[in-house]
Amino acid sequence: MRTSVITPEERKKAFTSPKKAEVIQKQRLNVRYHVEDFDVSDRPRRFLEAFAAILKHSNYRMVLDHFIRMTGRCSRCAVACHVYQATGDEKDIPCYRSGLLLDVYRRHFTLGGMMRGRVSGHGYLTDEKIQEMADSFWNCTACRRCALECPLGLDHGLITHLGRYILSEIGIVPRALVVSTRAQLEGPFKNTSAIPVPALKDTLEFLEDEMLEEKSVKIKFPTDADGSDYVFFAAVSDYLMEAESLMGIAAVFTATGDKWTIGTGYFDGINYGLFYSDRVLEKVVKKVDTETRRLNGKNILIGECGHASRTAKQFIPAYCGGDKALPVLNILEYTHKAWKQGKIKLNPDVVTEKVAYHDPCNYARNRWIVNQPREVLKSFCRNYVEMTPTGEDNVCCGGGGGTVSIDEIRPYRTTVGGKLKADQIRKSGCEILVAPCANCKKQLRELVEDQGLNCRVVGFHDLIYKAIVFDDSLKVPKDDAGKEMK
Numbered sequence: 001m002r003t004s005v006i007t008p009e010e011r012k013k014a015f016t017s018p019k020k021a022e023v024i025q026k027q028r029l030n031v032r033y034h035v036e037d038f039d040v041s042d043r044p045r046r047f048l049e050a051f052a053a054i055l056k057h058s059n060y061r062m063v064l065d066h067f068i069r070m071t072g073r074c075s076r077c078a079v080a081c082h083v084y085q086a087t088g089d090e091k092d093i094p095c096y097r098s099g100l101l102l103d104v105y106r107r108h109f110t111l112g113g114m115m116r117g118r119v120s121g122h123g124y125l126t127d128e129k130i131q132e133m134a135d136s137f138w139n140c141t142a143c144r145r146c147a148l149e150c151p152l153g154l155d156h157g158l159i160t161h162l163g164r165y166i167l168s169e170i171g172i173v174p175r176a177l178v179v180s181t182r183a184q185l186e187g188p189f190k191n192t193s194a195i196p197v198p199a200l201k202d203t204l205e206f207l208e209d210e211m212l213e214e215k216s217v218k219i220k221f222p223t224d225a226d227g228s229d230y231v232f233f234a235a236v237s238d239y240l241m242e243a244e245s246l247m248g249i250a251a252v253f254t255a256t257g258d259k260w261t262i263g264t265g266y267f268d269g270i271n272y273g274l275f276y277s278d279r280v281l282e283k284v285v286k287k288v289d290t291e292t293r294r295l296n297g298k299n300i301l302i303g304e305c306g307h308a309s310r311t312a313k314q315f316i317p318a319y320c321g322g323d324k325a326l327p328v329l330n331i332l333e334y335t336h337k338a339w340k341q342g343k344i345k346l347n348p349d350v351v352t353e354k355v356a357y358h359d360p361c362n363y364a365r366n367r368w369i370v371n372q373p374r375e376v377l378k379s380f381c382r383n384y385v386e387m388t389p390t391g392e393d394n395v396c397c398g399g400g401g402g403t404v405s406i407d408e409i410r411p412y413r414t415t416v417g418g419k420l421k422a423d424q425i426r427k428s429g430c431e432i433l434v435a436p437c438a439n440c441k442k443q444l445r446e447l448v449e450d451q452g453l454n455c456r457v458v459g460f461h462d463l464i465y466k467a468i469v470f471d472d473s474l475k476v477p478k479d480d481a482g483k484e485m486k
C-alpha cells in the first residue's frame, strides 16, 4: 500500500462538503440509454444470464471473489473521488457503487449467497437495482484515482467497466456510444466519425498545403506506405477538430526522417470498448493490428488519445499474438525520444504564455506517460506551471470513461464531474492548458466555457508545431512571386 496523498484537512472537507442533491440528480439523470427491443420486465433474468456468460468466458470471477472478501469500509476511496467530492452524496462513494454489483455477485453466484437467499427468500435482483446500477456506473468516470487510495487493492474502475459490460449485453448503454461503435464496426466508412477515405485524403492534402505555406517545408502525411516503421492511428475525430495536433505530429516526423504512414484500410484509434464492452474492445484492437500487418508496419503508433493508447498498449498483446504482438507506442513517447536524441529543435521564444499540463488518466494513473511530455514542454515553454496534484495522482477532467461523448449530460460533466479540475485550473493561473487526449480536450474546452475559465485548451503537438525549427536544408525554395515551389 502506498502512502495517502490526501491530507486530514482534505478528508474532513470532503465529508462536510455542501450537498446540492436535487440539482445534481436532475443533471445526471439525462442519459439516453440505448435499449434494444426486449421485454423490460425481464431485465433481471437477462442481466443474470449475461453476467453468468461473462463469468464463464473471462477471468472476472477471480477478481470478484477477491473483492467480495475485501470490504474495509474505511472510505479512503471517497476522499479520492472527484465525483463524491463534488456531490457529497453517499451513493457516489466508490465502494457503495461497486457494492451494487458485488452484492449481485455474492447473492447469485456464490454458494453461500445462493443458500442464504433460498433460506431467507431475500436479495433477488430487481428491476430497480438494475436501473440504479445503470445510472451509477455512468456517473463514475472510471479514472481509477480511488484505486490508488484503497488499502485493500479494490479497483472500482474495473467494477464500473464490468457493470457497464453486463448492462450493455442486455441493451442498456448510452446511445451516443453505441451509435459511434456501430459506425466503426458495421458502417460503410469503418470509423466512429464516418469519415470517407476521399475526405480524409482531401483533409491531409489541405493540411500539407497549410504547412508548406506556414513553415516553408514539405511536410507530408503519407498514406498506405508499405513497410513503414510506424502505422499511425489518431482518434479519428482529430481529422475534424485537431488540425494543429496532426500538423505537429507530421512536423516531428519530417524532422526525424522516420517512415510513418496512415492506413486507408482502417485509421480510427478510438476504442469505446474500453468504456463498456470487452467484445467491442477486442474487435477494435484486432482492426488496428490487421491494418498494421496489411501494411507490413513495424510498430503501432497511437496519437493524442488516452483511452485509445491504453487499449492498444494493454490489449494488442492480449488479443493479437502475445509475445509476437506488434509493439505499441504513443506519439508522446515517440516525440520525447526524438527530442532527447536531439532530432527536434524547439524555439523557446514562441510560447510565452503560462502553460500547464493536464495528465490524462489513461496515461498517468499507472505512471506510463508522466514525465516525458513535461520534460519537452519545460524545454521551450519558459512559463511552465504545475497543477496540484499531478502525475499518477492527477484529477480526472470529469469526462473520462466515455462520459464525454454523452452530450446530454454536459451540465453534469462541467459542474459536478469537472468541478475539481476547474478549481485546479483556476488556481494554477495557466493561460494554455495542454491536454494530449481527444476526450480530455473536448471535456476541458466545455469546462473552460461553462465555468468561465480564462485559458485555452490545446494538444501537446499544437505547441510543438508552433515552436519547431527546421534545418535550412529542408526549406523549399520560393518562386519569383515569393511562393513556395511544391
Ligand code: SF4
Pocket (backbone or CB within 6 Å): 080, 081, 082, 083, 084, 093, 094, 139, 140, 141, 142, 143, 144, 145, 146, 147, 156, 157, 160, 396
Ligand atoms: S474510478 Fe474515478 S470516478 Fe469512479 S469511483 Fe473511482 S475516483 Fe470516482
Ligand code: SF4
Pocket (backbone or CB within 6 Å): 070, 071, 072, 073, 074, 075, 076, 077, 078, 094, 095, 149, 150, 151, 152, 153, 154
Ligand atoms: S478505500 Fe478500499 S477498503 Fe476503504 S472503503 Fe474504499 S474500497 Fe473499501
